[in-house]
Amino acid sequence: MDFALTENQRRIREKARAFALREIAPVSRASDLEETYPRQVWQKACEEGLVGIFIPREYGGQGLGFLELALVSEELSRIDMGIGLSILAATFGSENILFFGREEQKKRYLPLLTSGQAVSAGAYTEPDAGSDVAGIQTSAVREGNEYTVNGSKMFITHGKVCRWMVVLCVTHPEEKKRHRRQSMILVESDRKGVEANPLKGKMGIRASETTEISFSDVHVPCENVIGEEQNGFYQLMHFFDITRTMVAAQGVGLAQGALGEALHYLDDKTAGGKPLREDQRIQFQLAEMATMVELARTITYRAAWQVDQGVPDPALNAMAKYYSAETAVKVSGIALNLCAQWGPEAFYDEFALQKLYRDAKILEIYEGTKEVEKITIARRLR
Amino acid sequence: MDFALKKHEQDIVKAAREFSRKEFPNVAEQSDRNEEFIPGLWRKACELGFVGLFVDEDYGGAGYGFQEHCLIAEEFCAADGGLGAAILANTFAGALFHLFGTREQKARFLPPWISGEITLALAVPESGAGSDILSLSSTAVKEGENWVVHGEKTHVFSGHTADYMVVLTLTNPEASNPDSRYSFLLVPARNPEVETRKMRGKLGMRAAETARVIFSGTRVPADHLVGTQGQGLLELVELYAVIYATLAAMGVGVSRAAYEEGIRYTKQRVAFGASIFSLPATKAKLEAMATMIKAARNLYCEAAWSIDRGVKDASLPAMAKHYAAQAALFCADEALQMHGGYGYFEEYRIQRLYRDAKVIEMWGGGKDMDERMMASALR
Numbered sequence: 001m002d003f004a005l006t007e008n009q010r011r012i013r014e015k016a017r018a019f020a021l022r023e024i025a026p027v028s029r030a031s032d033l034e035e036t037y038p039r040q041v042w043q044k045a046c047e048e049g050l051v052g053i054f055i056p057r058e059y060g061g062q063g064l065g066f067l068e069l070a071l072v073s074e075e076l077s078r079i080d081m082g083i084g085l086s087i088l089a090a091t092f093g094s095e096n097i098l099f100f101g102r103e104e105q106k107k108r109y110l111p112l113l114t115s116g117q118a119v120s121a122g123a124y125t126e127p128d129a130g131s132d133v134a135g136i137q138t139s140a141v142r143e144g145n146e147y148t149v150n151g152s153k154m155f156i157t158h159g160k161v162c163r164w165m166v167v168l169c170v171t172h173p174e175e176k177k178r179h180r181r182q183s184m185i186l187v188e189s190d191r192k193g194v195e196a197n198p199l200k201g202k203m204g205i206r207a208s209e210t211t212e213i214s215f216s217d218v219h220v221p222c223e224n225v226i227g228e229e230q231n232g233f234y235q236l237m238h239f240f241d242i243t244r245t246m247v248a249a250q251g252v253g254l255a256q257g258a259l260g261e262a263l264h265y266l267d268d269k270t271a272g273g274k275p276l277r278e279d280q281r282i283q284f285q286l287a288e289m290a291t292m293v294e295l296a297r298t299i300t301y302r303a304a305w306q307v308d309q310g311v312p313d314p315a316l317n318a319m320a321k322y323y324s325a326e327t328a329v330k331v332s333g334i335a336l337n338l339c340a341q342w343g344p345e346a347f348y349d350e351f352a353l354q355k356l357y358r359d360a361k362i363l364e365i366y367e368g369t370k371e372v373e374k375i376t377i378a379r380r381l382r
Numbered sequence: 383m384d385f386a387l388k389k390h391e392q393d394i395v396k397a398a399r400e401f402s403r404k405e406f407p408n409v410a411e412q413s414d415r416n417e418e419f420i421p422g423l424w425r426k427a428c429e430l431g432f433v434g435l436f437v438d439e440d441y442g443g444a445g446y447g448f449q450e451h452c453l454i455a456e457e458f459c460a461a462d463g464g465l466g467a468a469i470l471a472n473t474f475a476g477a478l479f480h481l482f483g484t485r486e487q488k489a490r491f492l493p494p495w496i497s498g499e500i501t502l503a504l505a506v507p508e509s510g511a512g513s514d515i516l517s518l519s520s521t522a523v524k525e526g527e528n529w530v531v532h533g534e535k536t537h538v539f540s541g542h543t544a545d546y547m548v549v550l551t552l553t554n555p556e557a558s559n560p561d562s563r564y565s566f567l568l569v570p571a572r573n574p575e576v577e578t579r580k581m582r583g584k585l586g587m588r589a590a591e592t593a594r595v596i597f598s599g600t601r602v603p604a605d606h607l608v609g610t611q612g613q614g615l616l617e618l619v620e621l622y623a624v625i626y627a628t629l630a631a632m633g634v635g636v637s638r639a640a641y642e643e644g645i646r647y648t649k650q651r652v653a654f655g656a657s658i659f660s661l662p663a664t665k666a667k668l669e670a671m672a673t674m675i676k677a678a679r680n681l682y683c684e685a686a687w688s689i690d691r692g693v694k695d696a697s698l699p700a701m702a703k704h705y706a707a708q709a710a711l712f713c714a715d716e717a718l719q720m721h722g723g724y725g726y727f728e729e730y731r732i733q734r735l736y737r738d739a740k741v742i743e744m745w746g747g748g749k750d751m752d753e754r755m756m757a758s759a760l761r
């Protein structure tokens with residue numbers, strides 16, 4: 001067993017950390033307040049080679065693994081999870097092309113993502129179907145060599161800025177097996193009948209673009225199917241099993257960032273002449289937070305490492321995402337309260353921890369709610 | 383022992399519920415977004431007798447206690463955390479007058495406060511001092527017949543709109559016991575010598591406006607000292623007993639609202655072929671929420687009841703506030719979770735409750751004050 005990161009892994013982590021401090025930190029607060037998508041930061045991230053690092057070299061990526069992606073995710077989220085998501089989710093949905101697409105699809109789409117020419121989206125969730133993915137209603141009816149797509153999708157990251165989206169559609173409504181009715185279809189966002197509306201007023205990750213999408217009689221060639229027809233549900237489950245490690249790493253990064261903010265804030269404070277950091281009440285809370293962060297990091301790295309070894313463990317990935325998300329919510333919450341016990345500035349948005357606390361909660365909801373993760377875990381217990 | 387609400391308490395709860403449910407919901411979202419209170423609401427709450435009903439009838443009150451006050455706090459915050467907080471934060475200075483004011487001060491300030499003609503703010507925290515009460519540095523120096531106040535207060539509820547402010551100041555810096563160095567001074571706030579700036583960007587309870595207040599040589603007549611000179615910190619602990627009992631009740635209100643949103647949403651949301659309310663995991667969470675709400679309510683009722691009986695022990699209100707904050711955090715977190723992605727958006731009330739609940743936890747005198755309040759429990 002070897003827990004050390006390789007030279008290359010350390011290098012990519014350093015690169016992501018430096019990028020976050022240099023490019024993300026300065027625009028973090030304004031992007032949060034104004035809910036603005038940080039297009040320039042995304043472009044710079046492409047130039048630096050931080051987008052789609054897991055994509056093989058022949059398709060324009062760096063051929064790195066999901067552990068490296070976790071390191072990047074952690075470092076970006078440590079500074080700003082919302083802006084970080086704009087970079088990490090710039091390839092969202094297109095992982096399906098990599099996992100299940102035809103060679104020509106990979107060649108056609110993937111290089112556009114890493115070179116900064118396109119952003120993609122994954123459109124699965126609907127207004128009435130989230131955790132119950134098989135309950136989606138968006139239909140794709142085949143006529144000759146074409147599908148006609150109708151329906152609506154909800155909470156879609158990058159629905160407006162994307163060039164294409166990979167859409168989970170019901171293609172075989174008559175199929176008896178509920179999980180064999182769906183297929184994944186790539187829909188270019190400039191096709192007639194596609195409409196995306198940005199959703200405003202999120203509590204956190206406000207720099208990340210979230211949209212509602214409607215498809216009305218959108219005609220798509222059959223060659224746009226990703227993977228096999230009727231295999232959409234299973235492909236999606238595989239997609240989540242893999243990408244969840246990136247989301248788990250977001251939680252690790254956010255929690256680490258929150259712990260860092262608390263330490264930084266409390267460092268020079270004193271009470272009755274004694275440094276706060278020597279107060280046992282505070283020490284123990286900091287120790288508990290640090291322990292949770294380290295556990296979240298360890299399980300996340302292990303889950304990602306297993307993906308890279310070719311033996312992904314869906315239960316482990318679910319544990320990593322569930323635990324890291326909960327850690328992010330808890331650690332940012334404890335950190336914020338600790339600081340509020342010290343100064344009223346903690347109530348206001350100039351105080352970075354306030355934003356971290358608002359951002360954290362989405363981790364327990366997106367990419368599978370923690371309830372879905374618990375189901376994934378419990379089903380595999382033997 | 384009798385756990386039933388008395389007739390007049392039931393009437394107060396009913397009236398507070400009717401008022402807040404009628405007046406709050408349609409303005410709550412806008413108040414939260416704009417960080418603006420609805421000034422007319424304060425006046426209406428006063429006219430209906432919801433403000434200062436713990437004050438003796440001689441001074442315009444109802445002669446009830448803090449128990450009745452807390453029942454109102456729960457109802458108001460069950461209707462909306464921010465609007466409830468805005469009204470209740472404006473009662474803390476009045477409580478200070480009630481507890482420590484002279485007969486003349488009470489006669490002069492309490493009746494117009496209760497009727498809504500004047501507003502009173504409480505100014506304690508300072509930037510950089512935080513909860514280390516003994517590092518508060520706003521000073522008041524006696525010059526002839528006046529106190530001259532210098533210093534800057536922060537996070538003062540209604541600091542920019544109040545007619546008067548009660549300010550905790552260092553009046554006896556030379557006292558050998560550090561606890562005997564502070565006094566409360568009443569400062570007329572509509573005064574060119576008082577500079578105020580509204581603060582923005584609070585996490586929650588955003589309808590409860592706050593301000594920075596700067597005193598640079600503000601002159602206050604000598605008879606505007608409230609309480610006993612040098613006893614400000616002891617008085618503050620006693621006042622915080624009232625504030626914490628109120629915050630506890632507010633926390634129960636927020637918890638209840640989250641619980642109600644959780645039930646409402648889970649009953650209408652269908653997944654896997656049935657309402658998510660019918661899922662065992664959902665019911666387990668709702669049961670846990672209901673249990674915590676009940677326990678938190680019993681605790682704040684006992685805390686307020688003990689204050690009304692003159693018990694000078696701040697530990698029970700401190701316990702009540704901490705437990706209610708945990709209940710509010712738990713209920714808001716779980717109820718938001720039940721909403722899934724929708725709960726993360728401001729159109730859904732649970733997002734506001736999630737932010738408001740955290741403020742209940744963060745709100746208070748800080749760690750130093752908490753230790754002072756809890757000290758009596760650790761004997």
